[in-house]
Amino acid sequence: MSQFSTTFEKTFHALFEQGTVGISITRHDGVYLDMNARFCELVGYAKEELLGKNFRDITHPDDLPQDNRYADQRGVGQIDKFGIEKRYLHKDGHPVWVTVYVSALREVDGRISGVVSVIVDVSERKRAEDELRRLKDQLQAENIYLREEIQEEHHFGEMIGQSKIFRRVLTQLKQVTPTRTTVLILGETGTGKELIARAIHHNSLRKDHPLIRVNCAALPSHLIESELFGHEKGAFTGATAKRFGRFELANGGTIFLDEIGELSLDLQAKLLRVLQDCEFERLGSSRTIRSDVRIIAATNRDLAAAARSGQFRQDLYYRLNVYPLTLPPLRERVEDIPLLVQGFTTLFSKQFNKSITRIPQATMERLQRYSWPGNIRELRNLVERAIITAQDDTLRIDLPETETPKGKRDGTLEEIERDYILRILDKTGWRIQGQSGAADLLGLNPGTLRSRMRKLGIVRPP
Incomplete structure (x- = not known):
């Protein structure tokens, strides 16, 4: 052998062993004949462990069809050089993303004697692409959610009032809004709990991030965990794609848990963990996700009593009850009724292209005498209906039959609510859904109404 050949062989061997990319040599059937140190480092095996193995033994199962397809094409002489992205399985089991540049070595008669592969580690690029894809998916999910939110009508006319009790609520609102403190909004149905939650978010430092609302009473019990925490593809029957949960979508922003008192005890435990540790897992995944979320919860139930009776976890109650904000019922804000009626009249007159300029004093007095079991929501619905049916410039409102002097109502709150429903x-006619159904008249989600009916023991008579 000439001195030049010896020098070339040594140089090639040095490049082979010390290269910054992996290099492997296999037989025509894929069995390893040789490989350099970098390739062994990539896949976590010693050279002695790889020699005699087939490259298919350390290829990710999902990538084998692609490898076999190229091997078949190479075998019939269609291609001798190609590059593919694939995953090797590291010795410890984790996938390693690589780009493999393959060159077939042929004898003079055309037979393949071997294959040389140059392997470049692209794991970092793949991780960056996965993160970009995850952020894109999350942004898309947020956009879908926000589009749904925008399609709903949110009127802020209810934030009107000059009564002493309402001004006290506004003072509390100004105190807690700029903080990160968890807020528990308490109040009867229709008092404007969601409106207050939105006011807190939109005036806080988190206003440029999402406000994500969850109606705990409207979601089926078998779906609410997935809605809150998300799921991986295949986590359960029907989970055909990965889904981001509401806590993940709310990262950096606020999550509003409406009707929190309707959560089951097992879900209360999982929610407690999120409040304590700011972390959770998607269904079907063991990966822990951290989320920076401000919690605002609301309920029309007496949570303190529910906690004492064991219907609601005491530890969760104390976590939520950091800053309780109690909204007064409309019957305790009688002096605000004229302002609210005027605000709703202006709103709906524009919406329905009506010109309502007169509100008779007798009508206003009747409105102030009425007990308002449905609170502001009921008032809003009655004004809307009156304007739709108005034939002239005068607002005429048909109140339900029972009028109760302000501040005087017999029975407990649940009894009054039950009678009203x-x-x-x-x-x-016991029709719950649809236009002019009970849920529509009460201004409730049908699922929320059904949940309240179950809680109050309301069953349709035979």
């Missing part, structure tokens, strides 16, 4: 159900 029953009255509306009788009026609609």
Whole structure:
């Protein structure tokens, strides 16, 4: 052998062993004949462990069809050089993304004697691409959610009032809004709890991030965990794609848990963990996700009593009850009713292209005498209906039959609510959904109404 050949062989061997990319040599059937140190480092095996193995033994199962397809094409002489992206399985089991540049070595008669592969580690690029894809998916999910939110009508006319009790609420609102503190909004149905939650978010430092609302009563019990925490593809029957949960979508922003008192005890435990540790896992995944979320919860139930009776976890109650904000019922804000009526009249007159300029004093007095079991939501619905049916410039409102002097109502809150819902159900012939159904008249989601009916023991008579 000439001195030149010896020098070339040594140089080639040095490049082979010390290269910054992996290099492997296999037989025509894929069995390893040789490889350099970098390739062994990439896949975590010693050279002695790889010699005699087939490259298919350390290829990710999902990438084998691609490898076999190229091997078949090479075998019939269609291609001798190509590059592919694939995953090797590291000795410890984790996938290693690489780009493999393959060159077939042929004898003079055309037979393949071997294959040389140059392997470049692209794991970092793949991780960056996956993160970019994840952020893109999250942004898309947020956009879908926000589009749904925008399609809903949110009127802020209810934030009107000059009564002493309402001004006290506004003072509390100004105190807690700029903080990160968890807020528990308490109040009867229809008092404007969601409106207050939105006011807190939109005036806080988190206003440029999402406000994500969850109606805990409207979601089926078997779906609410997936809605809150998300799921991986295949986590359960029907999970055909990965889904971001509401806590993940709310990262950096605020999550509003409406009807928090309707959560089951097992889900209360999982929610407690999020409040304590700011972390959770998607269904079907063991990877822990951290989320920076401000919690605003709302309920029309007496959570303190529910916690004492064991219907609501005490530890969760104390976590939520950092800054309780109690909204007064409309019957305790009688002096605000004229302002609210005027605000709703202006709003709906524009919406329905009506010109309502007169509100008779007798009408206003009747409105102030009425007990308002449905609170502001009921008032808003009655004004809207009156304007739709108005034939001239005068607002005429048909109140339900029972009028109760302000501040005087017999029975507990649940009894009053039960009687009122029953009255509306009788009026609609027990039709819950659809236009002019009970849920529509009460201004409730049908799922929320059904949940309240179960809680109050309301069953349609035979």
